[in-house]
Amino acid sequence: MPKTLQISQSLRAWMDAFMHRSMREWTRFAKSTGLSMPQFSVLMQLYHKGACGMSEVSERFDITPAAASQLVEKLVQAGYLERAEDPSDRRAKLLKLSPSGVKLMEDGIRERYRWLDDLTSRLSAEEQAKVSEALDILTQAAQSVEA
Amino acid sequence: MPKTLQISQSLRAWMDAFMHRSMREWTRFAKSTGLSMPQFSVLMQLYHKGACGMSEVSERFDITPAAASQLVEKLVQAGYLERAEDPSDRRAKLLKLSPSGVKLMEDGIRERYRWLDDLTSRLSAEEQAKVSEALDILTQAAQSVEA
């Protein structure tokens, strides 16, 4: 089997196993919080990319400003988000996670990572070293693709 | 840095990069088809796990039989699904993808995999071998966790 085909298949096999599991966890947790998927995604994004304005939410999720405003409103009501006036531009708002929003995200991430730890615990020290090296190669390649 | 911590971090870094990208592609494609996420998920599941009955859909997605029935109805109307009577139990239905449903899924998968090929093309032959081996280790470990 040629190498480019082999790695392609390895990647796809891993991707299938991994995506399945990961998505299940993700939706399960989102559901358990009582939040909808779009609401959950907004929080997740705020967690990873930090505070931003309303228009950024609208752009990143490809929805109208009106939709973004309504989505955010619900998260503010639920206490997960703080919506403050941007001091440098009084038209704009600054959206950031409230403490309880941060906690929610961290709980979710912890749950999502739990089975990864399960995974690694089944590997020998030698396997762990190999895997770790390989994943770092991949992550770096992914970054260079993105750029 | 201890090894168990190192591999943990490598996994998480890769997972973050990968999930982000993968989810983006996934929702983008689903949107381009005009299907909602739940509709798309049902098709995807039928593609991977093969034909099944209504009750299996209901269980796998954790929705009521009524909801499953309505979801499926729309996909039948759209021509992506065939709903036939189960010969061995005339109460039950057999759900399977239509040819156009299969095509849709395969197009989606092809798009989703395109950037993976981009990724691998940036790796040297040596790196490809390492990565391939590591992913196979991981995939196998994932299967043993699942069992």
Added chain:
DNA sequence: GCATAAACTTAAGTCCGCTTAACTAAAAAG
């Protein structure tokens, strides 16, 4: 064979996410 259970459907009603359209307020441009 008759009662019960199972597989699915239909109808009514709720909530959510989204859109368009009309609006307010502040900044930028001229």
Added chain:
DNA sequence: CTTTTTAGTTAAGCGGACTTAAGTTTATGC
């Protein structure tokens, strides 16, 4: 200073995804 652009909100309305409740048809248990 006035006009225009930008950021966001509000309201009305649509369609989707659920739910519960009620009904149909077929299989199963006794």
